[in-house]
Amino acid sequence: VRLVESGGRSVQAGDSLTLSCREFGRTVGGYAMAWFRRAPGKEREFVASISWTGGDATYADSMKGRFNVSSDRTVNTVYLQMTNLRPEDTAVYYCSTPRRAFTTGGPGADLYDFWGQGTQVTVSS
Secondary structure (H helix, E strand, C coil): CEEEEECCCEEECCCCEEEEEEEECCCCCCCCEEEEEECCCCCEEEEEEECCCCCCEEECHHHCCCEEEEEEHHHCEEEEEECCCCHHHCEEEEEEECCCCCCCCCCCHHHCCEECCCEEEEEEC
16 A cells, blocks of 8 residues: 655645645555644644545544545545645645555544655745
8 A cells, every 4th residue: 555645835824735645556445544744843643534435524623624634535535625824734744544444534643554755834924
């Protein structure tokens, strides 16, 4: 299983940005996916997850209302739409997915077995 993130770049505070993560190596659909991030000097933190059906999403409290996670199961891709970005959103954003199928996702990093290499998002004030 390979996860490839894209879309990260430098933006200004208040801008919007959409990240993509495509999974390769498994049959289409059937797996939850999640986004985490690691800011400079900080621990990795949960951002959002989406269930294998695409119908249930979970967000970290600080992301609610600004971030939206969605998926296109036909191309094994999950998206993270970020609005009203703040300098504190600066981080490397990672997507992840579990080995087990038909799960709902959630905030625990131990729920996920496969991780991408990350994409850098930098927000300037």
